Amino acid sequence: MSAKSTTVGALPGPVRLVPLPGLPEVEPGMDLAALIRDAAQRAEIELASRIVVIAQKVVSKAEGRLVRLADVTPRDEAREIAAAHGRDPRQVELVLRESRRIVRRGHNVLITETRHGFVCANAGVDLSNAPGEDVAVLLPEDPDASARRLHEALSTPAGPTPVVISDTFGRPWREGLVDVALGSAGLSPIRDDRGSRDRAGRELLVTQPATADQLAAAAGLLMWKSAGLPVVVVEGFAFEGDGTVREKLLRDPATDLFR
């Protein structure tokens, strides 16, 4: 399926979510696009005109976004927060460094707004699946730029390969984690259905599916951490357009009721 053949309103066909096996443990400096291309070739999984959803963790590792906790000196505020919530002050220090501001504290969780503008627990700073017990993994510096580099490296004359970089976030009001898009390239992260009509002919005013988040959540069905499958190839989805998560999916604080 070519992206160019897509018309909005055409009936969608089946979509396949294919986990990519055989990716090695990713280390700083590795060429992640080459690793994905090789793994796909070995598994005979086509990438042209397919979307690749990649878990943030492997992108961060490839980009060297790792910090040894032994090298972190917590500021007073980090010590105070850590003491109040039973946390490691060095991890809290990293959370503060990665954040513009604290949104909520409590229930042993620290919700912050990251430098990128994501609102999430611990600014995405994670200890699980890090290479050593004392190493923290930070979010990529610019996940949209990371997605763009991977998109360009994976696309071929046979067809473009849009990339979505995903992470698992908690949500207000609901239990459990769902994957959302941190970065995107090669597709529009939001589908603008405004101006189209429902089946009764009325104009749809607010139907804007967050495509990149839907893709991240769908891929998340196959990305349990214990399975170690951080890349999912999405076949058959009629992507279109282009755009970044930062510009298209992060809500303007001025129109946000929950800052």
Place this chain on the structure above:
Amino acid sequence: MSAKSTTVGALPGPVRLVPLPGLPEVEPGMDLAALIRDAAQRAEIELASRIVVIAQKVVSKAEGRLVRLADVTPRDEAREIAAAHGRDPRQVELVLRESRRIVRRGHNVLITETRHGFVCANAGVDLSNAPGEDVAVLLPEDPDASARRLHEALSTPAGPTPVVISDTFGRPWREGLVDVALGSAGLSPIRDDRGSRDRAGRELLVTQPATADQLAAAAGLLMWKSAGLPVVVVEGFAFEGDGTVREKLLRDPATDLFR
């Protein structure tokens, strides 16, 4: 694939999202399970051991959850809110009837906590895709019970058919809509990975993917309102357990930082 053959930790295979064509316009009193079964048979789509994700709107219509706006007399509070935000006072009245309380007002949106416990815009009261311009569609009385009835009616000796009822919700901090689960039956709406270990052998403490929400979001890729495809069949996903959205996915207000 049988749910019984599933073991947590087994590597997942591809998942297919298959839109169900040929569903007629649903009207109150129709047997939705029979309509889905017949449409699947005509399209030669297997339902046994597959998950069926159904858009809330058709469930509500089949259950007769329709209100003619002409029959609604707004209370003073509804008139006041409607005037302040440029809304139809009769729709605001319905939102108030469906809600326990208002969570936020502003930006031409009314965020409430519904009688079920969902926090969403307009208590899910919707005018689009309703049978007439002056008819509002309300959420099902008990979406978990709706899912349970459909699950029981669709399951056969050949295999169970878990059901997720989905709706598109906005989110704090992010633009666009993503589908979430309003009700579930025949699968656990959340996967409890706590106690399993990451690839370095460390225990995973907080990884609880909200499976039913991931399924809803994935199905949402194929449910643009203009396409009129409110049912998606999910093949190849290793579901397990059982449980309701109300019990498993709605967060206890006592541990919620955003009420």
